[in-house]
Amino acid sequence: MKDTPDPGPTFPIALPIQLAVNGKRHQLDLDPRASVLDTLRDRLGVMSVxxxxxxxxxGACTVLADGKRVLSCLCLAASYDGADILTAEGLGTVDQLHPMQQAFLDHDGFQCGYCTPGQICSAVGMLDELAQGMPSHVTPDVRKVAELNDAEIRERMSGNLCRCGAYVNIVSAIREVGQGQAASAALPMPVAREVTR
Incomplete structure (x- = not known):
């Protein structure tokens, strides 16, 4: 009688993972090797990614995970158990687009559109990073909050490629939204008034 080799430890075929995608919570059993990208597209039918x-x-697969931009093709879904994932289609609605979505339309920031969802998610995340004071490679003084200019936008968006070459219009769209956010942040907050009856 031959000795059979020890198969080694057994691992679960699927891991229970919970993701909130565009505001909707999902409980999934996933292969431990499944990426966030494949989970979104193949299991949840989120085709904007x-x-x-x-x-x-x-950068075409860029999403916002817990508010931070990530490349979903490189992220294991198991590592994002419990995370809130926001895709371009979750940023706004058909009736009320997110300001970045509207700016891409207004500035014609796309041609074929394949990279656009990733560009939009990356742009939203990039402006948040800038607002938090995160420097980039081209920030002149890393001790100060970087000024929103074309060089900063180009550097911070350098991980998102557009094969059609719509970069000039993408930069214009991001600049418009960023300047609008900066202007609204500079406005004084309304003072709460006591309500009397």
């Missing part, structure tokens, strides 16, 4: 290179080089 695009698979471009599948190697983290093009």
């Amino acid at each position: 695009k698979k471009g290179c599948d190697h983290g080089q093009c």
